[in-house]
Amino acid sequence: MNQTTEGRRQKRRRPDLNTVYSINADGSRNFIQPADVIGKWQVIRNSINFLLMLVYVGLPWLQIADKPAVLINLPSRQAWIFGFSYTNQDFYLVSVLLTAAGFLLFVLTALLGRIWCGYACPQTVFMEGVFRKFERLLEGGRVARIRRNQGPLNFDKFWRKTVKHILFIFLSALIAHIFLSYFFPAKEVLKLVATGFSGHSNALFWTLFWTGILYFNFSWFREQTCLIICPYGRLQSSLIDADTIVIGYDEARGEPRTKGAEGGDCVDCYRCVEVCPTGIDIRNGLQMECIGCANCIDACNEIMKKIDKPEGLVRYDSQTGFETGKRKSFIRPRLYVYLLMALVGLTVATFAVNSRTSFHANVLRARGMPYAIEGERIRNLVNLHIQNKNSEQSLFTIEVAEELRESFEIIVPLKQLRLKSMEDGETPIIVYCTFDDYKEPFPIFITVSDSLTGNSKQLEVMFKGP
Template sequence: MNTPSIETLSTIRTDGSRKFVYPADSRGRHMLRRRVVAVLLMGVYITLPWIPVNGYPAVFLDIQARRFHFMGLTLATQDLWVGFFLITGLAFSLFYVTALFGRIWCGWACPYTVFLEHVYRRIERWVEGDAAERRHRADGPLDWGKAWRLAVKHGLYLLSSALIAHVFLSYFVSLKALYDMMRGPPAEHLTAFGVVVFLTGMLYFAFSWFREQFCIILCPYGRLQSALTDDHSLVVGYDARRGEPRGKASAVTGDCVDCRRCVQVCPTGIDIRNGLQLECIGCAACIDACDSVMTRLKRPTGLIRHDSQVGLQGGKTRFWRPRIWFYTFLLALGIAAFGFSAAQITPLKVAAARMIGAPYYLGGQEVRNQFLVRIINKRNEPVSCRLQLEGALPQALRSTGLEEVLHLSSLGEEQKAVILSMPESAWTGAFKLRVRITDTRHGNSTLTGFLEFLGPDPRLKDNAPLHVQDFVQ
């Protein structure tokens, strides 16, 4: 049996062809915890579209209506700038956790690992047996036993992929709409049908054939590992001081008996005894495998364990170190920025702009400006609003369009024309104003940005003499 080398990828043969991995099943405290975490994460993924919060699913990204619902909070398209802080905060949180605990995300919470290890590999083991059977059957000729197992396995793969794809689509169209689409012909909703077919095909390809190659080749996170961790980060490691030299259990050697059980259970096919490697996803399968062997041999467990590189060399791991203090400061700063940004989100979104056309109009001895106010109701219930002007307003200013109460439907929007005018004789120059929109029921209000009331240069009067020095600077 070939021994994985640290010099080359464990899934590549010497001739450059791919070496398929058939990891054995692993049992132990870490595997049990991983399965519990996986079941919880899959449960969250499946149930979020079912849980109603304020009349909408807990997470509903309604692209068609340009409304995004998160646990009762509704965001309009104009609020998506807050997502920058959310996404960058999640990414930095991942970096922070990696600096402390290594690739715990990859092995325990990454959706790709969760579905691969706890759905597709479960199906494979149930249909085709343990690792030795699967490897033997894959190398053997195609017979009836191999054919029906392949058909059942890939059929279940396709079914699982389709289910995952449908749940994913429900985050964007809601479960009710998804159910209506499923009952109707595909021609009536070709876009949604195409998305499901594409996702099903990609998931099937990834989980049935590409598998661990995604983690090794495509995912950038593993390649960033060396920059995100240091010698005090907790990783899955082999205690060479205790394990070497390797030998049989009856010989006077280190604790490692070279049973290769850690290699057999590894989902990426590496030998953890070679040290920390790019392919390691921190799943801890090798820890459970090694501990079971040590228990049978009545030797102390922990030959392979979660520890830092310093700890594996006999030193003391430092949890708080300059990098972690700096990361903690940045994380706290990011949380504060996100909190401040989220606090700026209001149930009413308003915007005002000058209407298309001339900046102002003269007629009937009046100066007239025309504005368009757009109001978006982000509540999941109808609201009524009043509009009023604010600012240093001339007493002669008159308005049209502010008198009536606006009624907005749930998640609806309205555009209101506001006409402002004043006698030309009272016109003395441009001034700024704002429009306040007040929810008559809840009492909250929102201001627009500053608008400027424009008119002719007040120095240009019909009978006034013109002086060049008044206009040339």
């Protein structure tokens, strides 16, 4: 390293533990331009990113039992998820499933640190897997980007920036439209686009809204989402312990960081910092800003190969592993507590999903007086409402308890209701009782049976009189 380069490095601000590197002392933004890196972890991450994007794009097009694999119809408060249909009455399942998923994430974090952030979070998947790649394609590598950004606005800078931002708007709109296809059938979304969302101002508004948010996020806000908005990064410090596998720097092996025989393995080349998308120096220890992308591992391994030293100066290991060289321990109370909580959540979720009925039925008294007098008789009118929650059409049979029929007159105009998936149906039920037979309010039992699943449900409503 010549003296001029070294001088520039001295002047350049270096990441530290007291400041956020992406924000300057005056509060302005210090835009991070991570360098390109290739290596084993990049191949793994790119493959996972590709698969996840495939799932994201493909799910609304995948058909299960003639319905999209995932479709949430907000206006009708219905959802089809992997062949099962749900209504707003099943909404409690969302909280149960989210709780179970949350505890599973706790287990994952206690075991493997921020593996979710680095490999599966949509922010990282789209930022590193899509937007950053196009940016590199149009604006070149780190040095070219920094020079161009600092240079005057000439034609070269103008066209590259213009094309990049047009592309970013297009990509944001594409992601927003795919997101929309989780709420509208994908083919309908194509029709909406073809007709310019005519008559669907709500869908247009939300699509434009999300396009704007995504464009802002991926073109400007970037790593600030992980640093400022996402609560998970802050939570991780309370979830991990000394045996959690994290990305770290082997200080014992690397220090003193310098070139030459007297130094450790770290040659202070700064490469691990240059590739970091959040601009931190992993050699300062585990930091909240680290999103676990493994760029620094691949970058340092490249250097180690060049200087003929073993790989793994920056690697996945536990704090205990870095400090003592001992193997990782999986016997940790916190891990089992999280696992237990996740299993409880999953058991409750499985039980809740399995115990949900294939239809919803309720009975409501007709509006107005609870009864009517017709000559010598008292009349009660109730409405039976059924909703078919099966993913197919089904026939619902309505029966009233036999012993009631002998003593009282019961009229059920529709004894069977054929309902399509998620369709609602209603029938009135009229019950007559003579004044002589009526002593006090008594229950009427109505049984509804689903021919498709064999499920049945008994409902109770009180017969009332004067």
